[in-house]
Amino acid sequence: MLTRSQVKSFISRYPDFRDEVLSIHYAPRMPKAMVKETQKIVALARKFNDEIARPLFLELDRKTHENPEFLPWDLVKKANEWGFYTMWMPKVFGGKGYNMPSIAYFSEEIGSVCLGIANVIGVHYLGVAGLMMAGNTRVIKKVMNDVVQGEKTGDPCLIALAITEPMAGTDVEEIELEDRGKITCHVRKVKGGYIVNGTKIFISMGRLSKWTVLYGYTNLKKSSENTVVMMVKQGMKGFTYGTHENKMGQRICTADVLNFEDCFVPDELVILDPERAKGFTKQKSRDVKMRHLDYVLSLSRPVVGSFGTSAARGAFEAALRFANEAEIDGKPMISYEWVQCRLAEMYSNVRLGRLAYAEANLANQHRGVYNILQMKPIYYYLKYLPLAFFNNVLSPLLTNRSIGTWLMSKWYLDGQKPEDQHLCTGLGSLAKFNGTDIGVKNCQIALELMGQTGMRHENGMEKILRDAKLLQIYEGTNQLNRINVFKSLIAPACPKAKIFEE
Amino acid sequence: MITALNKDLKPFEDLITEFAREELKPHVEKNDRYPYDSRDAEIIESNFRKIYDLGFLGIMLPEEYNGIGQGISALCMMLGHVAEVDASYSLIIFTSSLSQEVILAAGADKTAKKLFPQAKTAQDYFISFPSFTNPGQVVTLPQAAISGKDYKLTGNLDYLVLGNFTNWAVIPAKVSGKQGYSFFLVDLKDKAVRKSAPIFSLGLHACPIVDITFDGVNAQLLGEEGEGEKYFNKASKVLHVATAAISSGIMKGSLKEAMDYAKEREQGGWTIVNWSEVRMILANMTVKSKAVDMCVAGTCQGIEAGIPDWGVYSMAAAIHVHEMACEVVTDGIQVLGGNGYMKDYGQEKRYRDARQVQALLGLVPLRKLSLIREISA
Numbered sequence: 001m002l003t004r005s006q007v008k009s010f011i012s013r014y015p016d017f018r019d020e021v022l023s024i025h026y027a028p029r030m031p032k033a034m035v036k037e038t039q040k041i042v043a044l045a046r047k048f049n050d051e052i053a054r055p056l057f058l059e060l061d062r063k064t065h066e067n068p069e070f071l072p073w074d075l076v077k078k079a080n081e082w083g084f085y086t087m088w089m090p091k092v093f094g095g096k097g098y099n100m101p102s103i104a105y106f107s108e109e110i111g112s113v114c115l116g117i118a119n120v121i122g123v124h125y126l127g128v129a130g131l132m133m134a135g136n137t138r139v140i141k142k143v144m145n146d147v148v149q150g151e152k153t154g155d156p157c158l159i160a161l162a163i164t165e166p167m168a169g170t171d172v173e174e175i176e177l178e179d180r181g182k183i184t185c186h187v188r189k190v191k192g193g194y195i196v197n198g199t200k201i202f203i204s205m206g207r208l209s210k211w212t213v214l215y216g217y218t219n220l221k222k223s224s225e226n227t228v229v230m231m232v233k234q235g236m237k238g239f240t241y242g243t244h245e246n247k248m249g250q251r252i253c254t255a256d257v258l259n260f261e262d263c264f265v266p267d268e269l270v271i272l273d274p275e276r277a278k279g280f281t282k283q284k285s286r287d288v289k290m291r292h293l294d295y296v297l298s299l300s301r302p303v304v305g306s307f308g309t310s311a312a313r314g315a316f317e318a319a320l321r322f323a324n325e326a327e328i329d330g331k332p333m334i335s336y337e338w339v340q341c342r343l344a345e346m347y348s349n350v351r352l353g354r355l356a357y358a359e360a361n362l363a364n365q366h367r368g369v370y371n372i373l374q375m376k377p378i379y380y381y382l383k384y385l386p387l388a389f390f391n392n393v394l395s396p397l398l399t400n401r402s403i404g405t406w407l408m409s410k411w412y413l414d415g416q417k418p419e420d421q422h423l424c425t426g427l428g429s430l431a432k433f434n435g436t437d438i439g440v441k442n443c444q445i446a447l448e449l450m451g452q453t454g455m456r457h458e459n460g461m462e463k464i465l466r467d468a469k470l471l472q473i474y475e476g477t478n479q480l481n482r483i484n485v486f487k488s489l490i491a492p493a494c495p496k497a498k499i500f501e502e
Numbered sequence: 503m504i505t506a507l508n509k510d511l512k513p514f515e516d517l518i519t520e521f522a523r524e525e526l527k528p529h530v531e532k533n534d535r536y537p538y539d540s541r542d543a544e545i546i547e548s549n550f551r552k553i554y555d556l557g558f559l560g561i562m563l564p565e566e567y568n569g570i571g572q573g574i575s576a577l578c579m580m581l582g583h584v585a586e587v588d589a590s591y592s593l594i595i596f597t598s599s600l601s602q603e604v605i606l607a608a609g610a611d612k613t614a615k616k617l618f619p620q621a622k623t624a625q626d627y628f629i630s631f632p633s634f635t636n637p638g639q640v641v642t643l644p645q646a647a648i649s650g651k652d653y654k655l656t657g658n659l660d661y662l663v664l665g666n667f668t669n670w671a672v673i674p675a676k677v678s679g680k681q682g683y684s685f686f687l688v689d690l691k692d693k694a695v696r697k698s699a700p701i702f703s704l705g706l707h708a709c710p711i712v713d714i715t716f717d718g719v720n721a722q723l724l725g726e727e728g729e730g731e732k733y734f735n736k737a738s739k740v741l742h743v744a745t746a747a748i749s750s751g752i753m754k755g756s757l758k759e760a761m762d763y764a765k766e767r768e769q770g771g772w773t774i775v776n777w778s779e780v781r782m783i784l785a786n787m788t789v790k791s792k793a794v795d796m797c798v799a800g801t802c803q804g805i806e807a808g809i810p811d812w813g814v815y816s817m818a819a820a821i822h823v824h825e826m827a828c829e830v831v832t833d834g835i836q837v838l839g840g841n842g843y844m845k846d847y848g849q850e851k852r853y854r855d856a857r858q859v860q861a862l863l864g865l866v867p868l869r870k871l872s873l874i875r876e877i878s879a
Contacts, residue, residue, distance in 0.1 A: 248854070
């Protein structure tokens with residue numbers, strides 16, 4: 001009927017069928033052990049929900065209203081005890097090395113009970129991603145070792161990521177806008193390091209994190225080409241915390257202001273420096289920065305999509321409980337067609353949100369930053385090789401200043417084709433705005449079904465509505481993510497299209 | 503819009519806008535809090551007394567009962583302007599009107615003449631009511647048993663608006679052996695009434711709501727036994743549009759704050775109002791807000807003119823306006839980004855308040871179904 005070349009020609013025509021339906025292409029390549037591993041993670045999340053999250057989440061939210069300065073140290077310690085802060089760190093850096101996509105399913109489980117608690121755990125991995133995606137193995141090893149030790153000693157060590165500024169939220173997440181934005185966090189090169197001056201705002205878990213990935217700029221007018229990413233530690237001279245932001249929801253996960261006043265950061269804590277990167281890649285500084293941001297956001301946005309899906313699921317489950325218990329005109333509410341149709345719509349939203357972040361995961365797994373880790377032989381080697389191999393062979397190799405940094409930089413800076421980068425960042429954005437929009441949508445349907453019952457804090461539903469709204473804003477507003485979907489996945493079919501140039 | 507169509511309301515409008523601007527606006531953030539404490543009683547009492555002194559608690563109550571005797575247009579105009587600043591106080595005014603309408607619908611003329619003209623304080627004048635429910639949809643209402651000339655109520659009633667603060671309440675309860683439910687006037691100061699702490703709710707925090715337990719409290723029947731549904735429907739028929747007016751006010755507040763912010767905040771070197779997607783969001787908010795404004799005003803006119811099926815218009819307007827409001831307040835936060843999510847700005851409060859207002863007078867889907875039942879009957 002069709003020749004092989006004809007098939008290839010039709011398939012690769014825009015939209016390329018191989019990019020449009022990743023599940024049928026990549027699901028067969030998934031190592032079976034990864035499925036079991038993911039099931040184990042989901043089971044663990046459900047156990048945590050039963051024992052910790054569900055009994056605590058309303059009380060914790062109430063405490064943050066009673067005392068806006070309340071800090072969730074006990075919760076963080078519990079999460080630390082359960083091993084959640086090293087769960088998705090690579091084994092070579094001392095972590096447990098669970099497969100990265102499983103964090104999305106984990107987050108959906110925890111978030112379906114409490115989005116705030118999900119973020120208290122999950123946002124640490126935004127910091128981990130920011131650190132990892134700079135490829136500086138020595139610093140990665142040093143910081144992650146602190147996290148591992150924190151788990152052993154019961155003194156949690158979390159990593160935050162600080163990029164948002166008072167006058168620049170969207171601008172600092174989009175390279176095309178950055179140089180036009182009002183960016184103020186200045187870094188100045190001095191002997192042995194950098195001096196930082198500026199303010200970062202809305203930093204999730206900022207004051208509860210021992211380490212922070214900080215984005216500073218040597219030239220505030222041309223920040224896209226002059227970004228320096230560095231690790232700053234609590235207690236550094238000139239690094240202080242400002243206001244504890246008073247948010248509508250996700251209140252248990254703090255949003256902090258970070259102030260830097262002549263704060264000295266030594267060279268050995270700089271993880272991405274445009275000057276030093278020149279030694280490892282031929283890419284321009286701006287492209288290196290964009291690639292770094294794309295990598296981080298390609299990883300984080302599907303997880304935010306899973307948060308959104310979890311909000312949709314939490315709302316669905318609350319409405320389902322209510323419909324199962326309530327009566328209308330002497331009949332169970334659940335027996336009415338109109339109730340069943342609303343519940344079916346909510347359930348469908350949950351499944352569709354999950355499919356969207358699962359596709360974004362597949363892109364990252366097979367075309368993105370950790371594709372090498374998903375190849376069956378490598379996956380199994382990493383999973384079953386004894387720890388001694390990691391500690392005695394891989395770790396020294398990767399933390400060797402020249403070999404390790406070269407390897408990681410090659411892998412991260414030059415290891416992905418532009419079209420794959422577009423696919424990963426585009427699907428990450430798609431999962432993010434889709435999941436978070438359906439999260440708010442399901443809350444709306446649930447509240448309409450529940451009436452005054454849904455308004456009461458003790459029933460949990462109103463909190464999901466408050467929590468869910470933030471998801472449409474952070475990790476890039478949903479408008480920015482829509483534009484990124486256009487830019488990454490649609491614009492190739494639109495030669496005349498210009499982005500951010502109206 | 504309402505005043506543009508009815509110039510006679512201008513003096514009332516001037517009064518209410520000045521009150522909202524001078525008395526309510528400075529305290530919005532402070533009043534929107536949890537937990538409640540003794541300060542709440544002071545703040546609420548202070549504003550409550552001012553609302554009472556200005557006559558707003560009896561805006562639709564006929565003059566013979568010591569009210570102002572205005573129509574639904576005046577009430578909606580007032581609710582909208584107050585909600586633009588703080589919808590909590592709109593709930594107070596709305597609930598006052600609702601309980602008065604129920605008393606009048608029950609034909610309890612004697613009760614009304616005794617209650618309102620003799621009231622010396624706001625607490626005496628304001629009658630609490632469970633405004634977030636249609637009593638016919640509640641599975642377990644308090645039970646009423648005949649005791650001499652009066653009745654005694656036992657059982658629980660959830661979510662009584664301002665029940666911790668006022669002296670009287672209109673309570674729906676079931677009379678043993680009778681179909682349907684009935685309304686009773688209850689003295690909330692009675693020792694046989696137990697009140698919960700204010701309920702921690704999604705929005706409208708400056709108007710506390712409590713759960714009530716009756717341990718055989720004396721109650722006075724309003725109207726006839728088992729006719730509660732008839733009275734509620736009559737009262738709510740006109741007041742559905744009043745809930746829409748509250749939502750319309752919230753939308754106006756949201757749109758104004760979004761526009762002001764968009765003209766100041768910069769992104770990518772421009773004020774964000776110049777980015778076409780932001781303009782599109784603002785345009786959508788404007789379309790919804792303006793259309794809703796006209797919808798509320800038109801419905802009020804229709805009701806006052808007594809057009810056929812005015813009750814259907816009232817209910818349909820409310821359902822539609824609430825949906826629009828929930829969309830607008832969500833976009834209202836989005837325009838402000840992270841700032842919109844913080845309590846330093848007004849948008850997050852409107853996001854919560856709009857949903858709480860939508861829950862007035864019972865479940866949304868059941869209101870829709872009752873609408874179609876009325877049309878198809």
